[in-house]
Amino acid sequence: MxxxxxxxxxxxxxxxxxxxxxxxxxxxxxxxxxxxxxxxxxxxxxxxxxRFDNLTQLWLKGDHYKWRAMRCAGIDERRITGDVSDRERFQAWAEAVPDCLGNPLYHWTHLELRHPLGIENLLLSPATAEEIWTTSRERLATPPLSxxxxxxxxxxxxxxxxxxxxxxxxxxxxxxxxxxxxxxxxxxxxxxxxxxxxxxxxxxxxxxxxxxxxxxxxxxxxxxxxxxxxxxxxxxxxxxxxxxxxxxxxxxxxxxxxxxxxxxxxxxxxxxxxxxxxxxxxxxxxxxxxxxxxxxxxxxxxxxxxxxxxxxxxxxxxxxxxxxxxxxxxxxxxxxxxxxxxxxxxxxxxxxxxxxxxxxxxxxxxxxxxxxxxxxxxxxxxxxxxxxxxxxxxxxxxxxxxxxxxxxxxxxxxxxxxxxxxxxxxxxxxxxxxxxxxxxxxxxxxxxxxxxxxxxxxxxxxxxxxxxxxxxx
Incomplete structure (x- = not known):
């Protein structure tokens, strides 16, 4: 880290x-x-x-704001809307997020991680993707987060x-x-x-x-x-x-x-x-x-x-x-x-x-x-x-x-x-x-x-x- x-x-x-x-x-x-x-x-x-199994289901499905940013970051369309796993799609978003500095998506992403997921003081990036993926799945499995x-x-x-x-x-x-x-x-x-x-x-x-x-x-x-x-x-x-x-x-x-x-x-x-x-x-x-x-x-x-x-x-x-x-x-x-x-x-x-x-x-x-x-x-x-x-x-x-x-x-x-x-x-x-x-x-x-x-x-x-x-x- x-x-x-x-x-x-x-x-x-x-x-x-x-x-x-x-x-x-x-x-x-x-x-x-x-x-x-x-x-x-x-x-x-x-x-x-x-109930959502993971952040891709909750966060990336149908969100054309994020899809548009991912295309601008050079992410291949298959990883945005194609036939890849939820984990791979989330990784693609994590790769794009550091490029969003200055874009409101950078603020929105971290506001959404903080509340209601409680993931604070951790910036989403390729290096933190696995930790955020795992932590968010654990929290989405708890009763309050249906x-x-x-x-x-x-x-x-x-x-x-x-x-x-x-x-x-x-x-x-x-x-x-x-x-x-x-x-x-x-x-x-x-x-x-x-x-x-x-x-x-x-x-x-x-x-x-x-x-x-x-x-x-x-x-x-x-x-x-x-x-x-x-x-x-x-x-x-x-x-x-x-x-x-x-x-x-x-x-x-x-x-x-x-x-x-x-x-x-x-x-x-x-x-x-x-x-x-x-x-x-x-x-x-x-x-x-x-x-x-x-x-x-x-x-x-x-x-x-x-x-x-x-x-x-x-x-x-x-x-x-x-x-x-x-x-x-x-x-x-x-x-x-x-x-x-x-x-x-x-x-x-x-x-x-x-x-x-x-x-x-x-x-x-x-x-x-x-x-x-x-x-x-x-x-x-x-x-x-x-x-x-x-x-x-x-x-x-x-x-x-x-x-x-x-x-x-x-x-x-x-x-x-x-x-x-x-x-x-x-x-x-x-x-x-x-x-x-x-x-x-x-x-x-x-x-x-x-x-x-x-x-x-x-x-x-x-x-x-x-x-x-x-x-x-």
């Missing part, structure tokens, strides 16, 4: 560079519960309280999964009846039905017919099928929707007769023009938005991703595998038109809007400020730093923009957007950054030296606001 493998690294005051920050974090933020309102966690893992036990250690009270309208939600129902672990709520993710231009759209309509029991002959039938699925999700506690709009569009919705013809043409294998597809997407999204408002649900819009850029990677490995990037489309006008169309009818639901390109921070924060009101604090939210932005400077940029354009007091805070149970450490990462920013402003005289008052703000953003936003009607 070399000296550099064991260091007093990322101690209790990690990222906390002044006394007000340390007090805000330790006295107000550190022990707050977590309500994670957007994740891609597996309902199977939570409902079945899965899937639900890990969530309990992170103090997770509520976790929202991401679910297709055709999902049965049987696992959510079984988990709710068990009374075990945190609340697990579904999120209505109707992307497939919005994208009439996609090659598999007709196949998806067939799945929706089966799930809903509604034969979809025309547009009104499609809405009836979606209505049935919304009722089904509501019966399982759903209070959130989510849509990935790579490039938001707004086209004045066609008549129902024209929408029927568009469906008929797609069922016949005909391609539609961009204008025709946009009209269909707009019509469905506006109908869904009105439904969300009627039901008291929150609508989430994720904007600006460029997905599956490597066609070879997509063909060999599949989507959501680390071949995505930040888009540079402009979308202020169509997004404003979508929100305005709902607002004109007093049918705009509480909405959280996330941007992937940090260039758009000020535009988006200014735009959502135009649709506040109805007595709802922070009704339309400039969402948390997302995906490529969830590192320190991205979080700081988002928070500064939130301070400058909105009311930080009503921000609904951080989420994981992750497929790994260990990613709840990102809430701690966010809380430390948040408290450091506020503490620095206190030190500079920009905020009053009233840490009890500012502590109330910290607790609100860490947990209280999202609880109110999601569950108070």
């Amino acid at each position: 070399t000296f550099n493998d064991r260091l007093d690294f990322m101690g209790p005051d990690f990222l906390l560079e002044n006394e007000p920050a340390r007090r805000l974090y330790h006295e107000h933020a550190a022990d707050m519960p977590i309500c994670d309102y957007h994740s891609h966690l597996s309902p199977v893992e939570i409902a079945d309280d899965v 899937a639900q036990g890990i969530l309990e250690r992170f103090n997770v009270r509520t976790v929202c999964t991401t679910d297709d309208p055709v999902d049965s939600l049987a696992l959510h129902g079984r988990h709710a009846k068990s009374g075990a672990g945190p609340f697990m709520l579904p999120t209505f993710r109707a992307d497939a039905v919005l994208k009439i231009e996609q090659p598999d759209f007709v196949d998806y309509l067939n799945k929706l017919e089966t799930a809903s029991g509604v034969a979809i002959g025309g547009f009104d039938d499609l809405l009836a099928a979606l209505h049935q699925r919304l009722d089904h999700f509501a019966a399982h506690g759903c209070c959130l929707s989510d849509h990935s709009l790579e490039k938001p569009v707004f086209v004045s919705p066609p008549s129902v007769a024209e929408l029927d013809r568009l469906l008929d043409r797609r069922r016949g294998g005909e391609a539609l023009s961009a204008h025709e597809s946009g009209g269909f997407t707009t019509a469905v999204l506006l109908w869904l938005g009105r439904e969300y408002a009627r039901r008291g649900w929150v609508m989430q819009l994720h904007l600006g991703a460029l997905r599956s850029l490597s066609q070879r990677g997509l063909a060999e490995i599949g989507p959501n595998s680390g071949f995505d990037a930040i888009g540079d489309v402009t979308y202020a006008e169509p997004l404003a038109a979508i929100l305005d169309a709902l607002d004109r009818d007093r049918a705009l639901p509480r909405t959280v809007v996330y941007n992937l390109n940090p260039r758009d921070n000020e535009m988006l924060a200014g735009l959502v400020g135009s649709f506040q009101g109805d007595g709802i604090p922070g009704k339309v939210q400039f969402g948390a730093a997302w995906w490529f932005n969830d590192q320190r400077d991205g979080i700081e940029r988002q928070l500064v923009t939130q301070m400058n354009f909105g009311l930080l007091r009503h921000f609904v805070g951080m989420l994981t957007d992750s497929r790994s149970l260990l990613s709840f450490s990102r809430h701690d990462y966010f809380r430390r950054i948040f408290c450091q920013m506020l503490g620095a402003q206190v030190q500079r005289g920009e905020l009053p030296n009233d840490l009890d008052r500012i502590g109330e703000l910290v607790r609100a953003v860490c947990y209280d606001n999202v609880q109110r936003y999601l569950f108070e009607r």
Whole structure:
């Protein structure tokens, strides 16, 4: 073991560079519960309280952040996503980690080893891989570190999964009846039905017919099928929707007769023009938005991703595998038109809007400020730093923009957007950054030296606001 493998690294005051920050974090933020309102966690893992044999199963499966870094480090794809043993895949990650110095993955990796696994003052590298592998397996074998036990250690009270309208939600129902672990709520993710231009759209309509029991002959039938699925999700506690709009569009919705013809043409294998597809997407999204408002649900819009850029990677490995990037489309006008169309009818639901390109921070924060009101604090939210932005400077940029354009007091805070149970450490990462920013402003005289008052703000953003936003009607 070399000296550099064991260091007093990322101690209790990690990222906390002044006394007000340390007090805000330790006295107000550190022990707050977590309500994670957007994740891609597996309902199977939570409902079945899965036990993990090793860190590869818990940590590397489906984590495209790590896969992307491993490719950058020159690791052969076979050792990343191919047919190698769990131990060999873990060794490949250990080889890549020292190259991640300066990348947020270096911090996240060691935060996750420390909590909940309790592996401290040991840096992951090829030299320490065997010790960390063995120690982590021993600890994962203990009763507290099942899937639900890990969530309990992170103090997770509520976790929202991401679910297709055709999902049965049987696992959510079984988990709710068990009374075990945190609340697990579904999120209505109707992307497939919005994208009439996609090659598999007709196949998806067939799945929706089966799930809903509604034969979809025309547009009104499609809405009836979606209505049935919304009722089904509501019966399982759903209070959130989510849509990935790579490039938001707004086209004045066609008549129902024209929408029927568009469906008929797609069922016949005909391609539609961009204008025709946009009209269909707009019509469905506006109908869904009105439904969300009627039901008291929150609508989430994720904007600006460029997905599956490597066609070879997509063909060999599949989507959501680390071949995505930040888009540079402009979308202020169509997004404003979508929100305005709902607002004109007093049918705009509480909405959280996330941007992937940090260039758009000020535009988006200014735009959502135009649709506040109805007595709802922070009704339309400039969402948390997302995906490529969830590192320190991205979080700081988002928070500064939130301070400058909105009311930080009503921000609904951080989420994981992750497929790994260990990613709840990102809430701690966010809380430390948040408290450091506020503490620095206190030190500079920009905020009053009233840490009890500012502590109330910290607790609100860490947990209280999202609880109110999601569950108070």
